Amino acid sequence: MSDDFHRPTLTFPGGVYNASQVRLYGIPGSRGLVFPGSSKAVGTKNTSISSNISTADPKKDAEVNxxxxxMVEELRGKGKDKLSDEEVFKKLITIPPFPMPIGMSYQIALDTRKFGKIALSTLITLDEAMAEGKLLSCGIIVSYSYEGHCYDLPKPKIMLIPAFPEEIPLDDCGYDKKNNQDTSVEDRYMLWIVDKLDECIEFETNQGFVEQIVLDANLPGKRSPTMYASRMMMGHRGGRLGDS
Incomplete structure (x- = not known):
């Protein structure tokens, strides 16, 4: 989706214009509400990794579950106005104090070929969301928009994001057109709306031989030319960043 072809469809959750809004586009993977005594799993037909929460009492878990x-089904509603898991969780935040533990989990499965499967999982409980005033999810981010322009990332980034994803509005950088009725829930492109001053975490992933990842990248004489260039530029002023 090039910058010339599409523009973002600006939306503002708070109802007012936010000049520092950043919109992230990507795939959140498997997700859902987590109840005591139940688990939210990710994996393949042969493997499974689960997120769990508990009251610390198995009998009470079943009762609370x-x-x-x-309660969740009553809040969710039916038909066109049926709420997603994310919307239910946000609605529960507005009903304090909430006496029962419930969480929201996001999980991404990564295929490393020879090493097998790796899962990245986030889980935030309702208590944590209310105490911190923040949400948490993870996703494979491929693009972003800022100040009315859309930009592709050079390669997908795996990120932890202090927001829940939501459906992409029509003609929002064109990513709404990647989803159709046959797209599975795990593979749907979604939108994260954040502020440029929000904190996030990016995971840098590189796969290769030890020689490439460790030796070629770090041994003297094998580092990238840009590393030496930066040293030479600073050398004439004793390592200072400025001339003063």
Missing amino acids: AKLKK
């Missing part, structure tokens, strides 16, 4: 699921 039943109550929570009934």
Whole structure:
């Protein structure tokens, strides 16, 4: 999606214009609400990694689980106005104090070929979200928009983001056109709306031989030319960043 072809469809969750808004586009993977006594799993047909929460009492877990699921279904509603798991979680935040543990989990499975599968998982409980005033999710980010322009990333980034993803509005950098009725929930492109001053975490992933990852990247004489160039530029002023 080039900068010339599409523009972002600006939306503002707070109802007011935010000049420092950044919109991230990508795939959040498997996700859902986590109840006591239940687990949210990610994996393949042969493997599974789960996120769990508990009251620390198995008998109480089952009781709370039943109550929570009934309450969630009532909040969710039906038909066109049916709420997503993210919307239900946000609605629960507005009903303090909430006496029962519930969480929201996001999980991405990574195929490393010879090493097998790796899973990145986030889990935030309702108590944590209320205390911190922040949400948490993860995603494979491929593009972003800022100040009315869309930009592609050079390569996908795996990120932890202090927001939940949401459906992409029509003609928002063109990524709404990547989803159709046959797109699975795990493979749907979604949108994260954040502020440029929000904190996030990016995971840099490189796969290769030890010689490439460790030796060629770090041994003297094998470092990239740009590393030596920066040393030479600073050398004439004793390592200072400025001339003063």
